[in-house]
Amino acid sequence: MLSQVEPVYIDWNNSLEILNKAYDAGIFVLIIGAKGTGKTTLVRKFAHMRNKELYTINFSLRTRESHLIGMQTIHNGNVEFVEGLLIKSMKNGSILYLDELNAAEADVLLRLDEALDDRRQIVLKEAGGQIIKARDDWFVIATINPLSHMGTKELPPQLLSRFPVRIRMEYPPAETEMKIIGAHVQLSSKDEEIVRRAVKLANTLREAASVEELYYSPSIRESIAFAKLIKQGVAPKLAAEAVFANVYEQWGETEYRKVMDLITSLFS
Ligand SMILES: Nc1ncnc2c1ncn2[C@@H]1O[C@H](COP(=O)(O)OP(=O)(O)OP(=O)(O)O)[C@@H](O)[C@H]1O
Ligand SMILES: [Mg+2]
Known part of the structure; x- marks a missing residue:
């Protein structure tokens, strides 16, 4: 959905500016910071400013590939493929917000890796091997909490490198x-x-x-x-x-x- 209410956000450390420039340059962004430092608010404000749809996935150990990719379901007696948020965002050129990405399991991250590399495409083995290509204005922002956080793991380096712009959020003065x-x-x-x-x-x-x-x-x-x-x-x-x-x-x-x-x- 388009974010209707404008979030209250004070850009005290120029994060919004970096996010905007990275978006214009087509570079994916990783936001690193402890709980309650404004990560989600920053992303919502950014999406609102750019008038873009924001698809959010809140990662946990229970997040499955099907949340990203989608799955076959039966609808009115017919088998249909219901797309996950990764596929939807690639097709619509919207913003995909991967919240607490370092809480995800390895197999889920692997699938993400495929979509995030420079070809920006994914093979839908779940739906007959169809290739989904991302629109040019597709954009991905991920957040991670520092490693001390419960249930968090280190992100594999190749996945980290898919997000070459990193914003560090701290508690403000x-x-x-x-x-x-x-x-x-x-x-x-x-x-x-x-x-x-x-x-x-x-x-x-x-x-x-x-x-x-x-x-x-x-x-x-x-x-x-x-x-x-x-x-x-x-x-x-x-x-x-x-x-x-x-x-x-x-x-x-x-x-x-x-x-x-x-x-x-x-x-x-
Ligand atoms: N720069 C800011 N301007 C305005 N409000 C802010 C700012 N930073 C934080 N807040 C407020 O602080 C609260 C926590 O912010 P937010 O939910 O964005 O943090 P978060 O980093 O996403 O936390 P978590 O890691 O727990 O998800 C919210 O009520 C938010 O509105
Ligand atoms: Mg948050």
């Missing part, structure tokens, strides 16, 4: 994160001050997670959620506990306590 939050939630100057403290907290937790002092690092999603609770009139400490602290209970009381101590010092 605090001021930028405030702007991103501001684009989603309208805050009074008093609330803004409270949210600024939460962004500081988020960054402290991210740093602690990056040196493995904590098991989890909060994303921009959490900062936005915190701002929304504040706007709803929730007390700052309670909002911080709900959004930033409680998740650590999964790893036990000590982990949770560490974070609560920080919260108490910031929102007494």
Whole structure:
């Protein structure tokens, strides 16, 4: 479907610009970044800007070749081939968004490899060996989460090389994160001050997670959620506990306590 609602996206690290130039040059793009760093929003914004159809495949261990290629099905008593998103996007010249590609199984990746090489075509052995050629304006964007992520594997090098332009998404500097939050939630100057403290907290937790002092690092999603609770009139400490602290209970009381101590010092 054509993306109708324009996503809110602040292009703070020129990712949108690179994506646009890569598209004009016909080079496929890989986006690498931790959860909640804006990867999906960037792709949706780009598709909207270029007024292109976006086909998304969310990869997991359960994604099969048939999701990409399609399969024979019986419809009104007749056998029909229902095309998968890879085939559809190649034929329509739309954008194929391969989300969390490094969660896919090897056999699925192999099939993708065939379509993504310079010939941009695939033999449909599932439908009588027909050759599908991609339209010139076909475009592919893939995202991968860093390898520490559950269930992620290394992408085979030949598949990596099919995406020679790579965009790295990181958590933004605090001021930028405030702007991103501001684009989603309208805050009074008093609330803004409270949210600024939460962004500081988020960054402290991210740093602690990056040196493995904590098991989890909060994303921009959490900062936005915190701002929304504040706007709803929730007390700052309670909002911080709900959004930033409680998740650590999964790893036990000590982990949770560490974070609560920080919260108490910031929102007494
Ligand atoms: N640059 C930005 N401008 C506006 N909003 C942003 C930006 N970056 C992140 N966000 C917001 O942060 C949230 C998370 O973003 P998004 O879903 O795009 O992240 P993601 O990298 O795809 O995460 P995941 O790896 O978990 O799929 C969304 O609500 C999104 O709108
Ligand atoms: Mg995403």
